[in-house]
Amino acid sequence: MKSSAKSTAPAPYDCDVLVIGGGIVGLSTAHALTRAAPGTRVTVLEKEPGPARHQTGRNSGVIHSGIYYRPGSLKARFAVRGAAEMVKFCAEHGIPHEVTGKLIVATERAELPRLHSLIQRGRQNGIPVRELGPAQIAEREPHVRGLAAIHVGTTGICDFGAVAAQLARLAEDAGAEVRYGAELAAVDRRPGRGVAVRTSDGSVLRARAMVNCAGLHCDAVARLAGDDPPARVVPFRGEYFELDPAREHLVRGLVYPVPDPAFPFLGVHLTRGVGGGVHIGPNAVPALAREGYDWRTLRPAELGTVLAYPGAWRIARRHWRYGAGELRRSLSKRAFTTAVRRLLPEVTGADLIRSPAGVRAQAVLRDGTLVDDFLITEAPHTVHVLNAPSPAATASLPIGREVAERALGALAR
Numbered sequence: 001m002k003s004s005a006k007s008t009a010p011a012p013y014d015c016d017v018l019v020i021g022g023g024i025v026g027l028s029t030a031h032a033l034t035r036a037a038p039g040t041r042v043t044v045l046e047k048e049p050g051p052a053r054h055q056t057g058r059n060s061g062v063i064h065s066g067i068y069y070r071p072g073s074l075k076a077r078f079a080v081r082g083a084a085e086m087v088k089f090c091a092e093h094g095i096p097h098e099v100t101g102k103l104i105v106a107t108e109r110a111e112l113p114r115l116h117s118l119i120q121r122g123r124q125n126g127i128p129v130r131e132l133g134p135a136q137i138a139e140r141e142p143h144v145r146g147l148a149a150i151h152v153g154t155t156g157i158c159d160f161g162a163v164a165a166q167l168a169r170l171a172e173d174a175g176a177e178v179r180y181g182a183e184l185a186a187v188d189r190r191p192g193r194g195v196a197v198r199t200s201d202g203s204v205l206r207a208r209a210m211v212n213c214a215g216l217h218c219d220a221v222a223r224l225a226g227d228d229p230p231a232r233v234v235p236f237r238g239e240y241f242e243l244d245p246a247r248e249h250l251v252r253g254l255v256y257p258v259p260d261p262a263f264p265f266l267g268v269h270l271t272r273g274v275g276g277g278v279h280i281g282p283n284a285v286p287a288l289a290r291e292g293y294d295w296r297t298l299r300p301a302e303l304g305t306v307l308a309y310p311g312a313w314r315i316a317r318r319h320w321r322y323g324a325g326e327l328r329r330s331l332s333k334r335a336f337t338t339a340v341r342r343l344l345p346e347v348t349g350a351d352l353i354r355s356p357a358g359v360r361a362q363a364v365l366r367d368g369t370l371v372d373d374f375l376i377t378e379a380p381h382t383v384h385v386l387n388a389p390s391p392a393a394t395a396s397l398p399i400g401r402e403v404a405e406r407a408l409g410a411l412a413r
């Protein structure tokens, strides 16, 4: 970084821990720091004018039970614990939420073995699940068609944007500073001298340690700090429709397909949200920018970085058939509707209204492997959160504590 930080003698630090990113993970980390070590001076830099403007404010709003994740993984441990904590947090702070339970429905015989594997996995993760036949599916969701299903009682819904805003308030009440409209532009890290950063408006801030919770930009922030992250973000957009209010009676709660184990995405699902409306989605298509919420948004530099990354080409080669299907369902409402009708045969194209999309920050290794688990790495004076896709909103309270603990460890070294 070219800043005055280069030449001066060690200046007093402006804060102890600098958190980059005011999404749910960064704000949970800031909150956890103020709880674990009161008196620690924490500053959060968020480039947008408020919290939760990206993944945190553009998701399905589902508190995941933890059924899908490999036993022992960070995702499994943090989702199971995080779901219970999230319900409690919402109740304590008056944030809209509900423990609704959900159905995972097999619509074809070929999906039955995978449904049974999920039951095993759920039990290994300590999650109570019930097996349902077609008649029991119809009792719970009269308009959904399925051969067999599992009912997961601990799944819920909430407003993660409101959770992030509350975490920001709690952190601020405990002395943290959250700066909005503050985009990190450069980092200068020196052994034994902490981190100096410059924001795009030219301000310089010195911190004893930096935590990177920049979501869709986390790999770029790691590179600004001089680190070579083991994975890069490949942005996958998730598009949604909402059900015409006159047809909302078709869906009572949460209905998911059996996921394809080759992908960390759960498949297009039906979600009755905290506001009462029903969302259908998200699919998974490549985004042409990290914040590319539609096909028109293209950032050549960001797209170039993805296209220059061997991992992106390897995914494309390995999963082209699946990808082509997702592209078709993105470009053609008729194809999307046909896919939804497997679960909900009565739905028609006229019932579906486009609604805002989200973009997932999915970390991908050079060999094209989609990083499945949460990925948190450490470097001198720095902690990087390099993969925090779903269910990281659900798991944000335990993730925040884990990252805070590592940041406090970096201060002690």
Ligand SMILES: Cc1cc2nc3c(=O)[nH]c(=O)nc-3n(C[C@H](O)[C@H](O)[C@H](O)COP(=O)(O)OP(=O)(O)OC[C@H]3O[C@@H](n4cnc5c(N)ncnc54)[C@H](O)[C@@H]3O)c2cc1C
Binding pocket: 020, 021, 022, 023, 024, 025, 026, 045, 046, 047, 048, 051, 052, 053, 054, 055, 056, 057, 058, 059, 060, 061, 062, 063, 064, 182, 183, 184, 185, 213, 214, 215, 216, 217, 221, 237, 238, 282, 357, 358, 359, 360, 361, 388, 389, 390, 391, 392, 393, 394, 395
């Ligand atoms: C379509 C979709 C559906 C999902 N559904 C669910 C679900 O139902 N349940 C669930 O648990 N999870 C779900 N997720 C995942 C969940 O939303 C994310 O795991 C979670 O929000 C990640 O939070 P974050 O703080 O890491 O990222 P973000 O919310 O993206 O926050 C990162 C922040 O960093 C800021 N930033 C980036 N670069 C800079 C910079 N240089 N300077 C300053 N600030 C910067 C950004 O502006 C942003 O606000 C879904 C995600 C998507 C996209």
